[in-house]
Amino acid sequence: MNRSPTLPEDDLQPVAGGGLLDRRMFLRHGVALGGAGLGFLAFDVGGADLPLWMKTPGGPLTHYGQPSPFEKEAIRFLSANTQAPGHGVSWTPLHRLEGTITPNGLHFERHHNGVPTIHPEQHRLRLHGLFSKPIQLSLEQLLRYPMISRQCFVECGGNSHAGWHEEPIQTPVGYFHGLASSSEWTGIPLSILLDEAGLQPEARWLVAEGADAGAMNVSIPIEKALDDTLLALYQNGERIRPEQGYPMRLILPGFEAVLNVKWLQRLQAVKEPLMSRNETAKYTELEPSGKARQFTFVMEAKSIITQPSPGFQLKGPGLYQISGLAWSGRGTIRRVEVSADGGRSWAPAALQEPLLSKCFTRFRLPWRWDGAPLILKSRAIDDTGYQQPERSTLIAERGQRGYFHYNAIVAFAVESDGSLRHVYA
Amino acid sequence: MSMPSPSSRPRSGLRLLLTGSLFIGGIIPLWATLEAAPEGPKLGVSMPQESIRDLDISVFPDGTGLPQGKGTAVEGKTQFEALCTGCHGVKGSGGSAEELVGRSPLNGARPDQTVGNYWPYATTIFDYIRRAMPLNAPLSLSYDQVYALTAYLLYLNGIVTDTEEMNAITLKAVQMPNRDGFYSVWGNGGH
Numbered sequence: 001m002n003r004s005p006t007l008p009e010d011d012l013q014p015v016a017g018g019g020l021l022d023r024r025m026f027l028r029h030g031v032a033l034g035g036a037g038l039g040f041l042a043f044d045v046g047g048a049d050l051p052l053w054m055k056t057p058g059g060p061l062t063h064y065g066q067p068s069p070f071e072k073e074a075i076r077f078l079s080a081n082t083q084a085p086g087h088g089v090s091w092t093p094l095h096r097l098e099g100t101i102t103p104n105g106l107h108f109e110r111h112h113n114g115v116p117t118i119h120p121e122q123h124r125l126r127l128h129g130l131f132s133k134p135i136q137l138s139l140e141q142l143l144r145y146p147m148i149s150r151q152c153f154v155e156c157g158g159n160s161h162a163g164w165h166e167e168p169i170q171t172p173v174g175y176f177h178g179l180a181s182s183s184e185w186t187g188i189p190l191s192i193l194l195d196e197a198g199l200q201p202e203a204r205w206l207v208a209e210g211a212d213a214g215a216m217n218v219s220i221p222i223e224k225a226l227d228d229t230l231l232a233l234y235q236n237g238e239r240i241r242p243e244q245g246y247p248m249r250l251i252l253p254g255f256e257a258v259l260n261v262k263w264l265q266r267l268q269a270v271k272e273p274l275m276s277r278n279e280t281a282k283y284t285e286l287e288p289s290g291k292a293r294q295f296t297f298v299m300e301a302k303s304i305i306t307q308p309s310p311g312f313q314l315k316g317p318g319l320y321q322i323s324g325l326a327w328s329g330r331g332t333i334r335r336v337e338v339s340a341d342g343g344r345s346w347a348p349a350a351l352q353e354p355l356l357s358k359c360f361t362r363f364r365l366p367w368r369w370d371g372a373p374l375i376l377k378s379r380a381i382d383d384t385g386y387q388q389p390e391r392s393t394l395i396a397e398r399g400q401r402g403y404f405h406y407n408a409i410v411a412f413a414v415e416s417d418g419s420l421r422h423v424y425a
Numbered sequence: 426m427s428m429p430s431p432s433s434r435p436r437s438g439l440r441l442l443l444t445g446s447l448f449i450g451g452i453i454p455l456w457a458t459l460e461a462a463p464e465g466p467k468l469g470v471s472m473p474q475e476s477i478r479d480l481d482i483s484v485f486p487d488g489t490g491l492p493q494g495k496g497t498a499v500e501g502k503t504q505f506e507a508l509c510t511g512c513h514g515v516k517g518s519g520g521s522a523e524e525l526v527g528r529s530p531l532n533g534a535r536p537d538q539t540v541g542n543y544w545p546y547a548t549t550i551f552d553y554i555r556r557a558m559p560l561n562a563p564l565s566l567s568y569d570q571v572y573a574l575t576a577y578l579l580y581l582n583g584i585v586t587d588t589e590e591m592n593a594i595t596l597k598a599v600q601m602p603n604r605d606g607f608y609s610v611w612g613n614g615g616h
Contacts, residue, residue: 083521128477135469145465192465214557275486275546277553290532295611
């Protein structure tokens with residue numbers, strides 16, 4: 001969070017309540033802001049005041065770099081079953097990250113029974129069922145296929161589920177909304193393989209199965225499989241890591257993560273869905289009527305302010321930058337609005353380009369806090385016109401038992417001591 | 426989300442070319458050079474349907490995929506107590522893992538969603554136990570064991586009697602209490 005007391009008064013005229021400023025302000029004054037604080041580095045030939053790390057040779061080259069030892073808090077938060085340490089989730093620390101790419105080691109995890117160690121030469125992908133020519137492929141063969149890259153988010157259907165709780169959860173935003181991550185995935189358009197195997201016209205679903213201990217299986221609608229689904233082999237330039245599905249996984253941009261089957265080994269083309277445990281018992285949303293929504297694949301628009309957010313402390317009144325993430329499984333984020341008065345007035349945030357479909361979009365807005373308590377919110381609108389709902393609206397529609405697909409507006413109370421708290425407001 | 430009919434589906438490697446089409450001035454397909462899905466090298470090794478039989482462990486609601494074998498709840502109880510209670514509790518309740526038993530109404534206050542009141546198909550129990558349970562040794566159960574455990578869970582939930590045999594014919598015929606409890610959001614004009 002930048003803070004500077006040295007801006008011309010003109011630019012400090014709020015554009016909405018609570019001290020929200022024009023989203024272009026930081027762009028106009030980028031240089032001035034960047035320069036602040038450099039004074040202590042002034043060069044001195046004697047060097048007495050220069051830091052120690054300038055006076056001894058640094059560490060050696062490394063085969064694989066690691067984050068700074070001072071960034072120990074930028075880690076995944078684990079929540080696993082005590083009787084089965086491989087069964088659980090780990091959360092991306094969204095509150096510690098900037099930009100739109102999640103580092104591979106921080107991509108969230110959901111494993112049903114641990115991370116398998118798969119030997120790439122022994123792994124096969126098999127396509128069978130309603131194909132005229134069932135085939136199997138080795139990784140070596142697949143690596144010769146034409147590939148494309150695309151950046152998109154992967155979000156668990158159960159992300160943000162604490163939002164359904166009666167009381168607002170007090171935890172850093174990453175450990176509330178961090179079952180969502182965003183990467184550049186590279187792989188083979190699945191349609192190429194489906195064509196090669198001769199997908200038959202009566203096939204309506206593909207049952208996808210992983211090679212984990214539990215053979216996680218789920219049904220994928222054929223329309224999506226033929227549209228933008230990728231058989232991904234690389235994540236952010238390197239081969240997919242074991243916990244993300246090495247040696248191959250499905251990527252279905254915008255669809256809940258459970259369909260993005262990791263360690264993919266089998267695709268069975270069929271007429272009707274399998275009705276697997278993870279598309280009936282789980283990843284369905286019970287409504288107050290007693291009926292449940294099923295096959296709720298698309299992750300609706302969501303936005304989260306990542307800084308400032310609970311766990312951070314504002315250091316007194318002054319200028320700050322609000323920064324956050326927005327995404328929509330339906331398409332591109334068209335607009336993000338921020339409120340600093342609990343939703344009475346809203347100001348548009350600056351959206352970081354390029355704006356990509358079904359991808360994390362970074363939004364930012366300058367804000368001058370006068371030290372008074374207030375409530376921060378953000379809301380996303382996507383290019384279908386869908387607007388992220390208020391919590392009360394979502395609950396009126398769905399009740400509170402659904403567990404999955406919580407995407408309501410999130411509110412933080414800023415206290416006069418500079419601390420932040422998650423609130424329902 | 427629109428649902429193209431099966432017949433409208435393009436059938437070749439040109440498919441990507443056909444999605445998201447954008448014509449400039451109605452003439453120049455600008456995207457054609459950028460987005461054409463290249464032909465694959467077609468390296469897939471053809472695989473006769475029979476050779477996948479052992480690897481195919483999918484079980485569908487119509488019974489497709491159910492193997493030979495049989496079991497009753499009486500037999501399943503012994504198996505369950507030996508293999509499952511450690512995580513799921515005696516009689517499938519009160520363990521560290523999911524509740525497997527419960528028939529409280531789904532429109533009541535905070536109902537547990539269990540095999541008994543929530544799962545729409547009995548075949549799913551077989552499919553899931555065979556591939557995933559016990560958690561510490563998946564794919565270790567014989568077909569008879571899986572039928573017996575499935576029968577026991579159905580019995581604990583008051584759906585079959587303790588002596589009713591579950592097999593490839595009887596299991597798919599079991600009517601689950603919540604069979605009609607779901608509606609599909611996909612394909613119904615929404616998300």
